[in-house]
Amino acid sequence: MKNGDHLFLVDGSGYIFRAYHALPPLTRKSDGLPVGAVSGFCNMLWKLLREARDTSVGDTPTHFAVIFDYSSHTFRKEIYPEYKANRSAPPEDLIPQFGLIRQATKAFNLPCIEKEGFEADDLIATYARLAEEAGAEVTIISSDKDLMQLVTPNVSMYDSMKDKQIGIPDVIEKWGVPPEKMIDLQALTGDSTDNVPGIPGIGPKTAAQLLEEFGDLDTLLARAGEIKQQKRRENILQYADQARISRQLVTLKKDTPIDVGIEDFGLEPQDGHKLIAFLKTMEFNSLTRRAAEATGVDASEVEPARLKIEAVAEAHGPDVDVEPANEQITSRQVSAGPNLAAASPKQSASNIAATPADLVKSRTDEVLAAKFDRSAYVTIRDVATLQVWIDEAMTSGVVAFDTETNSADPMQADVVGLSLATRPGRAAYIPINHKSGDGDLLGGGLIEHQIPEREVFRLLKPLLEERSVLKIAHSMKYEWLVMHRHGIDLHPLDDTMLISYVLDAGEGSHGMDSLCDRWLGHKPLAYKDLIGSGKSSVTFDKVTIERATEYAAEDADVTLRLWRLLKPRLVADGLVSVYERLERPLIPVLARMEERGISVDRQILSRLSGDLAQSAAAIEEEIYRLAGEKINIGSPKQMGDILFGKMGLPGGSKTKTGQWSTSAQLLEDLAAEGHELPRKIVDWRQLTKLKSTYTDALPGYINPRTKRVHTSYAMAATSTGRLSSSEPNLQNIPVRTSEGRKIRTAFIAEPGNKLISADYSQIELRVLAHVAEIPQLTQAFADGIDIHAMTASEMFGVPVKDMPSEVRRRAKAINFGIIYGISAFGLANQLSIPREEAGQYIRTYFERFPGIRDYMESTKAFARQHGYVETIFGRRAHYPEIRSSNPQHRAFNERAAINAPIQGSAADIIRRAMVRIEPALDEANLSARMLLQVHDELIFETAEAEVEATIPVIRAVMENAAMPAISLSVPLHVDARAANNWDEAH
DNA sequence: GTCCGACCGTA
DNA sequence: TTACGGTCGGACG
Structure with a gap:
C-alpha cells in the first residue's frame, strides 16, 4: 500500500446489528430463511463497490476489507469481567445471518477478516494505523461512536445507511470534542450497551464541557476538587478508578497481531460467477440481475451456490455476539430450521456440502448414474412437438444442441437436422433436410414429414437468442457460424470443448468422443458408421432419420452431460476467469473472422505457380544429370540412397527409421563443401514446397459464394493456448525468403480498402x-x-x-x-x-x-x-x-x-486484444474488420480513408491488452502498417 | 483407403 | 532448443 491508495474497512459485525434493527424483516421466499441483514449488507457492498468503479475521483477504494468480531472472550474481559456481560443472546432470526454475511463477503471477492480474542474495532484500529502510516487514506464503513477516536485528517468514517461522511468536524459537532478526546469522553460517560461503567451522572454534554475545561481525563481526575457542582465533584472523585478502567476498555488496540497484511487487501476484480451464485441462493433477484449486467455473466447459467451447512454452523460460533452457550450450534439444529442447503433427499448429510469440489463430486455421481438409452430419443416431425421442446428449454434455462450438416466446412454447410437436449437422457432430433436414396432428380428426394427449414429456424430463433437460456455445444464456433448463416445471433454460449481445454490442455484431445469415453465411460455412435468412408461415403442428408436421431440426439445428450460434469470443475480449479475471459468471448470474434475471410488473387497465384513449375523443371533436369538417373526427388529415401550410397558423400545423421537424413541443414552443409547436387535438391524442394502447399493449394480454398478464403481456427488444439489455423493454414504463409514472400502479395484488400498488419515486437x-x-x-x-x-x-x-x-x-x-x-x-x-x-x-x-x-x-x-x-x-x-x-x-x-508459460502468456495477451478490438473500433466509429491472427500479428481490412484513424486504436488495444489483470514490468510494442497486400503491410 | 515419418512453411 | 499444419512418399491392409 502506498501514498494515494485508499483503504475501505467495513465494520461487518457492527453492520449486522444495525441492519437487523433498522431494516424491515426479510425472508427468503422459498423457505422463510431470514435474510434481511444479509440483504442490507449485500446492497451496501454493491453500492460501495459500484461507486468505486463508476467514479474516478480519489476517494474510491483501492483496498478493501470486511472486519468481523470473532469471540466474546477478549482481553477486555480480563480487565473487567463485566464487560458486555449485559448482552443478551442475539435474536433467533439473526443467528443464521452471521455466517451468511461472511459468505456474502467472500462471494464479493473481499477479504473477510477476524481474529480470536479481539474485536473488530481493534482490528480496524490496527489496519487504519498501518494504512495511514503507509500514506494511504482510510474510510471506515461504520457509524459506531466507538470508532470515532480513530478519525484523523486521513481517516474518516462513512455511515452507509445514512449516506453520511464523518470527518473531524462531524465528530466535534456531534460530541463536542475532537476525535482524539473521544476516548476520554467515553471513559467519563461509559456505555450501557457494553456495560462500560464510566462515571454516574455524566453524559456526553457534561463530559465534553469538562474536557474542554480541563483538557484531558487525567488532569480532570487530578483536579476534580475544583469542580463547583457538588454531586458531580463527589461522583468523579468516588468513581475515578472506574473511569480509568473505562478508558482502558474503550481504547482501541492499534497493535493487534494480524494474520493478513493490508497489502493483501488490494481490490480484486469481481468474480461474477461466484457472486451471482451466492445472490441466487439468497434469492436477491434484483441484485442478481444487476450483478449479471455489471459483470457480463449470464445469471441464468449460474448454479445457485449450495451453502454448506457445516460452514454456516461454524460461522455462527465465532461471532462475538453469540454467547458461549450458543456457539456449539450443531448442523442438526440448524438444518432443523430453514433448509440452507436445499439438498435433494437422496444426498446424505455429509454430502450436502457444496464446496466446489463437492459439487464436482456430486455431479460426477449424477452423470454416471444416468444410463444411455438411444431408444428414448425423440424425433420431432411436427411444429407442435417442436414447440413443446422449445418451451421445455426455455423453462430449464439450459439447452445443449448440435447441428448435423452436409459439410465439415461451416461456410458451406447446409443444415440437415438439429438435436436438442434439456437434461441427461432427454434429447430429440429435428430432421430438416433428409433426402431419400440417390434422387438425382433436381431438388428431388426430400423425405416427407420434416418440418420446413424456414419454419424450424423461425421457431428456434427466439430460444437461440434468448438471454436467459444458455446454449451449450461441443465446438460452438461451428454452430455459431451455421446459425449465423440463418440469421441467428446465437447467445449466450457455453462450449464443452473449450471447458475441457481450459481444464485439461495437454491431457489429450478434447473431441466429444474421447471426452465421452473418458468421463462418461460411454462410446457414442461413430459418425463414420453412419456416413461410411472413402468413395462409398455419403453426406449426412442420406442417413435415415431413424439412425440420424440416435446419433444426433446422443451427441446433444452427451454434450449436456459433459457440461454438467465439467463446468463445476472450472470453479473448483479456479479456472473460471480463463474460460470466461480468454476462451468463451473469442468464439464469436473468431467466428466473424472466419466468416469474413480474406481476398486472395487467383491470377497472382496462377502466375507464381507457372514460374515455380518452370524453375523446378529446370532444376529437375540438372538433378537427373548430376545423379546420373531419373529418380523421385521428392522421396528422401531415394535421394538418400543416391547421395550417400551411389555418390558416396559423407552421410550425416540417420533418422530413427534408419534412413539417411536429407534435411535442408545437412544438404546446406554439403553444398558449402562444394557439392553441387545437394544445393540443387535444396532449391528444388523450396520451389516445389511453395508450389504444392501454397500457389496450387490456395485457389482451391476460395469460397465460390464469397470469393474469399476462409481459414478455420482451432481454439483447443495446442497445449499452450495458441490458436491453430487450417484449411488452409494461414499461419504459415511464407515470409522468410523473397521467393516465398511473393505468395503474400496474393493476399489483397478489396478495392478502396487496405490491409493493416499489426504485430507485437518481441x-x-x-x-x-x-x-x-x-x-x-x-x-x-x-x-x-x-x-x-x-x-x-x-x-x-x-x-x-x-x-x-x-x-x-x-x-x-x-x-x-x-x-x-x-x-x-x-x-x-x-x-x-x-x-x-x-x-x-x-x-x-x-x-x-x-x-x-x-x-x-x-x-x-x-x-x-x-x-x-x-x-x-x-x-x-x-x-x-x-x-x-x-x-x-x-x-x-x-x-x-x-x-509454455512464455508462449502461452503471449497467446493470452493477443487473445485479450482480440476480444477488445471490436468494441474499441465500434467506439471509435471505425469500420475495420479483423481478418487473421498469426500468433503475434493481427491482420485487418479497412476503408482507405480510415487507415490513419484505425492504426492508433488497434495499437492502443494491443499494447494495453495485459491490463488491468496484469501490469507487465516491460512495455509492449506494436508495429503496424497498411498496404494493398499482406507482403507490403507486414 | 489409411496411417506414419520426413520434411518444411510460420511464430 | 518451443508450438503448430500440409504435402509427400511409402508401407500396410
Whole structure:
C-alpha cells in the first residue's frame, strides 16, 4: 500500500446489528430463511463497490476489507469481567445471518477478516494505523461512536445507511470534542450497551464541557476538587478508578497481531460467477440481475451456490455476539430450521456440502448414474412437438444442441437436422433436410414429414437468442457460424470443448468422443458408421432419420452431460476467469473472422505457380544429370540412397527409421563443401514446397459464394493456448525468403480498402523479462534498445556500437533458445558449433542473467510437483509425463514446460486484444474488420480513408491488452502498417 | 483407403 | 532448443 491508495474497512459485525434493527424483516421466499441483514449488507457492498468503479475521483477504494468480531472472550474481559456481560443472546432470526454475511463477503471477492480474542474495532484500529502510516487514506464503513477516536485528517468514517461522511468536524459537532478526546469522553460517560461503567451522572454534554475545561481525563481526575457542582465533584472523585478502567476498555488496540497484511487487501476484480451464485441462493433477484449486467455473466447459467451447512454452523460460533452457550450450534439444529442447503433427499448429510469440489463430486455421481438409452430419443416431425421442446428449454434455462450438416466446412454447410437436449437422457432430433436414396432428380428426394427449414429456424430463433437460456455445444464456433448463416445471433454460449481445454490442455484431445469415453465411460455412435468412408461415403442428408436421431440426439445428450460434469470443475480449479475471459468471448470474434475471410488473387497465384513449375523443371533436369538417373526427388529415401550410397558423400545423421537424413541443414552443409547436387535438391524442394502447399493449394480454398478464403481456427488444439489455423493454414504463409514472400502479395484488400498488419515486437522475450524478472532485459525494453545486441554485449563484452553481425546472431539464437528451454545440444545444432562451445555459451548466459536459471529451475519444479504450468493469466498447460523415467522424454517435457508459460502468456495477451478490438473500433466509429491472427500479428481490412484513424486504436488495444489483470514490468510494442497486400503491410 | 515419418512453411 | 499444419512418399491392409 502506498501514498494515494485508499483503504475501505467495513465494520461487518457492527453492520449486522444495525441492519437487523433498522431494516424491515426479510425472508427468503422459498423457505422463510431470514435474510434481511444479509440483504442490507449485500446492497451496501454493491453500492460501495459500484461507486468505486463508476467514479474516478480519489476517494474510491483501492483496498478493501470486511472486519468481523470473532469471540466474546477478549482481553477486555480480563480487565473487567463485566464487560458486555449485559448482552443478551442475539435474536433467533439473526443467528443464521452471521455466517451468511461472511459468505456474502467472500462471494464479493473481499477479504473477510477476524481474529480470536479481539474485536473488530481493534482490528480496524490496527489496519487504519498501518494504512495511514503507509500514506494511504482510510474510510471506515461504520457509524459506531466507538470508532470515532480513530478519525484523523486521513481517516474518516462513512455511515452507509445514512449516506453520511464523518470527518473531524462531524465528530466535534456531534460530541463536542475532537476525535482524539473521544476516548476520554467515553471513559467519563461509559456505555450501557457494553456495560462500560464510566462515571454516574455524566453524559456526553457534561463530559465534553469538562474536557474542554480541563483538557484531558487525567488532569480532570487530578483536579476534580475544583469542580463547583457538588454531586458531580463527589461522583468523579468516588468513581475515578472506574473511569480509568473505562478508558482502558474503550481504547482501541492499534497493535493487534494480524494474520493478513493490508497489502493483501488490494481490490480484486469481481468474480461474477461466484457472486451471482451466492445472490441466487439468497434469492436477491434484483441484485442478481444487476450483478449479471455489471459483470457480463449470464445469471441464468449460474448454479445457485449450495451453502454448506457445516460452514454456516461454524460461522455462527465465532461471532462475538453469540454467547458461549450458543456457539456449539450443531448442523442438526440448524438444518432443523430453514433448509440452507436445499439438498435433494437422496444426498446424505455429509454430502450436502457444496464446496466446489463437492459439487464436482456430486455431479460426477449424477452423470454416471444416468444410463444411455438411444431408444428414448425423440424425433420431432411436427411444429407442435417442436414447440413443446422449445418451451421445455426455455423453462430449464439450459439447452445443449448440435447441428448435423452436409459439410465439415461451416461456410458451406447446409443444415440437415438439429438435436436438442434439456437434461441427461432427454434429447430429440429435428430432421430438416433428409433426402431419400440417390434422387438425382433436381431438388428431388426430400423425405416427407420434416418440418420446413424456414419454419424450424423461425421457431428456434427466439430460444437461440434468448438471454436467459444458455446454449451449450461441443465446438460452438461451428454452430455459431451455421446459425449465423440463418440469421441467428446465437447467445449466450457455453462450449464443452473449450471447458475441457481450459481444464485439461495437454491431457489429450478434447473431441466429444474421447471426452465421452473418458468421463462418461460411454462410446457414442461413430459418425463414420453412419456416413461410411472413402468413395462409398455419403453426406449426412442420406442417413435415415431413424439412425440420424440416435446419433444426433446422443451427441446433444452427451454434450449436456459433459457440461454438467465439467463446468463445476472450472470453479473448483479456479479456472473460471480463463474460460470466461480468454476462451468463451473469442468464439464469436473468431467466428466473424472466419466468416469474413480474406481476398486472395487467383491470377497472382496462377502466375507464381507457372514460374515455380518452370524453375523446378529446370532444376529437375540438372538433378537427373548430376545423379546420373531419373529418380523421385521428392522421396528422401531415394535421394538418400543416391547421395550417400551411389555418390558416396559423407552421410550425416540417420533418422530413427534408419534412413539417411536429407534435411535442408545437412544438404546446406554439403553444398558449402562444394557439392553441387545437394544445393540443387535444396532449391528444388523450396520451389516445389511453395508450389504444392501454397500457389496450387490456395485457389482451391476460395469460397465460390464469397470469393474469399476462409481459414478455420482451432481454439483447443495446442497445449499452450495458441490458436491453430487450417484449411488452409494461414499461419504459415511464407515470409522468410523473397521467393516465398511473393505468395503474400496474393493476399489483397478489396478495392478502396487496405490491409493493416499489426504485430507485437518481441512479445515472448518481453514476457520472459517479466516472468523471470531480469533487470537488464526489462531495462533494455524500457529503453527501447536492440535486445539481441544488448544480450551479446552482456555476454561477450562487445560494445553494441559496430557489433559484428555474427556476434549478434549468436546472441539472438541464445535468446530464442532460452524461450525454448535451451539445451547445449540444440544450441550447438542451431549455430553449427561444437556442443562444448554451446554449453559454455549457456553457462555464460546464466552467469550474466541468473534470474533466467532461477526461472527455469522453479518452473521445472512447479511442473514436477503439479503436473502443469501456468501462464501469467492462470491458463494451465499440463505435462502429465514430466516425471517420466526416460531421461530424454523427461527433458523434452521440461523444455516444453519452460516454454509454455512464455508462449502461452503471449497467446493470452493477443487473445485479450482480440476480444477488445471490436468494441474499441465500434467506439471509435471505425469500420475495420479483423481478418487473421498469426500468433503475434493481427491482420485487418479497412476503408482507405480510415487507415490513419484505425492504426492508433488497434495499437492502443494491443499494447494495453495485459491490463488491468496484469501490469507487465516491460512495455509492449506494436508495429503496424497498411498496404494493398499482406507482403507490403507486414 | 489409411496411417506414419520426413520434411518444411510460420511464430 | 518451443508450438503448430500440409504435402509427400511409402508401407500396410
